[in-house]
Amino acid sequence: MKAITQTDENDPRSLALTEVDDPQLKSGEVLVKVHAAGVNRGDILQAHGNYPPPPGASEIIGLECSGTIADPGDTGREEGEEVACLLAGGGYGEYVAVPEGQLMPLPEGYSLTEAASVVEVACTVWSNLGMLAGLREGQTVLIHGGGGGIGTFAIQLCKALGATVAVTAGSDEKLETCRELGADILVNYKEQDFAQELKGRCDVILDIIGAKYLKQNLRALNTDGQLVIIGLQGGVKTEINLGALLPRRLSVRGTTLRARSLESKADVVRSTVEHVWPMLADGRVRHHIHATLPLADAARAHELLDSGEVTGKIVLEA
Amino acid sequence: MKAITQTDENDPRSLALTEVDDPQLKSGEVLVKVHAAGVNRGDILQAHGNYPPPPGASEIIGLECSGTIADPGDTGREEGEEVACLLAGGGYGEYVAVPEGQLMPLPEGYSLTEAASVVEVACTVWSNLGMLAGLREGQTVLIHGGGGGIGTFAIQLCKALGATVAVTAGSDEKLETCRELGADILVNYKEQDFAQELKGRCDVILDIIGAKYLKQNLRALNTDGQLVIIGLQGGVKTEINLGALLPRRLSVRGTTLRARSLESKADVVRSTVEHVWPMLADGRVRHHIHATLPLADAARAHELLDSGEVTGKIVLEA
Known part of the structure; x- marks a missing residue:
């Protein structure tokens, strides 16, 4: 599959689409075909080498995404189901392996692109x-x-x-x-x-x-x-x-979100869907996207976020 | 009434029984005739000028006592009732005014002297x-x-x-x-x-x-x-x-206990009686008194606690 990788490890801006190995599913995970990935400050830190992924997580950048289930693995989920995902890493790729506890439904009325960038926040x-x-x-x-x-x-x-x-x-x-x-x-x-x-x-x-x-x-x-x-x-x-x-x-x-155990992340995801998704559905909380860029422009997206002049989220579309 | 006061403000050991004004009851307070007062590290700090009583509290040392209700004020309590008391100050005297929310029953099987020294801890x-x-x-x-x-x-x-x-x-x-x-x-x-x-x-x-x-x-x-x-x-x-x-x-x-509001202290007292008193009653928690001294020997009691060689509580009896 294709994914954003850092082509020069000393240059955090050297982010380019390259060919990488497909993710391997573990028990309890589903394979998601990524539609869009949100850009977060943690992604920039990771590119700078200051926020390494937790042990066992994808080395690919990207803490949230949306997409469709391409392979439900052993979870009993439906192929083709649209989901938003909290990730320990891997959002900036064509496919990502996601523990079932980190899958969320799309908030009511949200597109895949909108949903991709609301999970982490x-x-x-x-x-x-x-x-x-x-x-x-x-x-x-x-x-x-x-x-x-x-x-x-x-x-x-x-x-x-x-x-x-x-x-x-x-x-x-x-x-x-x-x-x-x-x-x-x-x-x-x-x-x-x-x-x-x-x-x-x-x-x-x-x-x-x-x-x-x-x-x-x-x-x-x-x-x-x-x-x-x-x-x-x-x-x-x-x-x-x-x-x-x-x-x-x-x-x-x-606190950090990324370092939590699978169990702890599943708790957070459950509680967030229960309490926050209704606020998104009825507009008490509005989610604002500042810019949508193609995945290949990840370096430009990081530059934009790093400028500090952005109000709202930046999303990469696969 | 008589109470321990510091006769030389520069000498924390100059603690002696002196004649002072009787406490004045406020609404919601009872007057307790002190039987015994526990000695705490906070008392030593106060004598050293490092732990001043909160605004409105007695200037007299002493964070816990036991005794009998001498004047129920407007609380509807019974005169003569035996009580243990959490105090913001005033334990080292013959009488002390106590907000009703800081009165506790004696733990089952406890004497007044034992009860006096278990409240604060x-x-x-x-x-x-x-x-x-x-x-x-x-x-x-x-x-x-x-x-x-x-x-x-x-x-x-x-x-x-x-x-x-x-x-x-x-x-x-x-x-x-x-x-x-x-x-x-x-x-x-x-x-x-x-x-x-x-x-x-x-x-x-x-x-x-x-x-x-x-x-x-x-x-x-x-x-x-x-x-x-x-x-x-x-x-x-x-x-x-x-x-x-x-x-x-x-x-x-x-956290500190002493700086809490009356409401917050009443919460602590209620919860402590509910959860800890049964542990004292059935012996799951045993309370050990190291020494009992007359109130007049407050200076000696402080010296003993300050030595760091004490295991268990020191109690002053009025």
């Missing part, structure tokens, strides 16, 4: 804000990078849960997008100190920055507040004052 | 391991300072929950005590690196050390592991590698 946001932090009506949540792919999705999902939503972003244009999606409190991090603006008010913070924001995030948390770190764009190591945690009973947690 | 251990971390059968828990007041109690409670219990302590004698109480894995921290011994195995860690142990604690945690910090005997500030949290979905939490 929906599972990431729901597993952290819904399943882990248990965000509920009346609480205040802070979402960093409100204008990005995760941010725009999280704003809407949190509003659907009845939370007050604060966001940070780096431009007034992005903040205006956040406001249109329902964000209640807007902070331009280039002009304001979010910790000062939100001091002691946030029950949950969804953070993609890490080290650089840790101290400010702790200041922004309310009693019993939870900081959930899902990205480390601002570095990994920093000083922590544990004395700040105790009196207000704060917690700092970190 | 029971609420601390249960609120952290039971309510917050949700420790359950089959999980592995690490308890630092296994030979101390919190440690000896926590070992038994965790065994009663069906967990595998690992402990650290600084002497083989203390470790032997831990073993007798049910601990399964014994680590002498002066001779062994607990992170090496327990690498990746602990679902929950109950920590009283803080900064000095942070890095090792994170290494010792299993996937989805929770580090719960309730003391900072090893300092407050240190470097954290947030990159260690994400792939294994670790969480770092800190």
Whole structure:
């Protein structure tokens, strides 16, 4: 089959369609003929050698896709069934082997291309804000990078849960997008100190920055507040004052989706379909695609996402 | 009334019985005539000026006591009822005002003196391991300072929950005590690196050390592991590698009991009576008193606890 591979291992931009071996099905997996694959920051990190696939996963880039079942293996699924898939890797290819627990139906009213790019963001946001932090009506949540792919999705999902939503972003244009999606409190991090603006008010913070924001995030948390770190764009190591945690009973947690066990991923997928798919079906959460490119243009897609100027998702079509 | 006060504010050992104003009851509080008060590390910290009472709480030392209701105020309680009390302060006096939500019955078979010293440790251990971390059968828990007041109690409670219990302590004698109480894995921290011994195995860690142990604690945690910090005997500030949290979905939490709201304390008290009192009644958790001293000897009691050589609780009798 054909798949995107890195032709020069020292050049993360050297992504090209090449001939590779077909995926081999293991028990409990189905073979999916890929229709489209979403592009994620993790894919760019992997091309840079900073986000290696977990043991046993495909070396091919791509954390989500949609397509049709080409071979149900031993699962009892139907050949030809349309599915969206959460992947540990392999989305940027013609075919991909997918554990049955990571198959999802298409959200009602969604095309294959739309579905391909909603899986990773929906599972990431729901597993952290819904399943882990248990965000509920009346609480205040802070979402960093409100204008990005995760941010725009999280704003809407949190509003659907009845939370007050604060966001940070780096431009007034992005903040205006956040406001249109329902964000209640807007902070331009280039002009304001979010910790000062939100001091002691946030029950949950969804953070993609890490080290650089840790101290400010702790200041922004309310009693019993939870900081959930899902990205480390601002570095990994920093000083922590544990004395700040105790009196207000704060917690700092970190998660990734990709490193979860098959069982844990199946849990996330089930819960996401149960809770988030209805929000997509009735439009409480709208999913915005910024651009659709042919799979062969993966390098261009990464460049576009890496520019930081994108609001919405980028999708590759096979 | 008479109460222990600090006669020289620069000398934490200058604790003496002096004449002070009687406590004034607020709505929802009862006046308790103190029979006995437990001695806790927080009391020593307060005498050193490092653990000030929360706003509105008594300035008198003492986080737990037992006694009889001398004035039920507007609560509808019975005068003369024997109670154990969780306090924000005030235990080291003849009388103390107690919010009704912080009154507990004596555990079945317990004397007033025994009951006085079991409240703080029971609420601390249960609120952290039971309510917050949700420790359950089959999980592995690490308890630092296994030979101390919190440690000896926590070992038994965790065994009663069906967990595998690992402990650290600084002497083989203390470790032997831990073993007798049910601990399964014994680590002498002066001779062994607990992170090496327990690498990746602990679902929950109950920590009283803080900064000095942070890095090792994170290494010792299993996937989805929770580090719960309730003391900072090893300092407050240190470097954290947030990159260690994400792939294994670790969480770092800190808590105190004293700073909780009245509502939150009432929750803890209710849940502790429901879950822990039966363990005390049937002997699954045994509570050991090391020494009983008269209230006037508070300074000596603090010295004894501070020596670090005590296994079991110290109680002051009024």
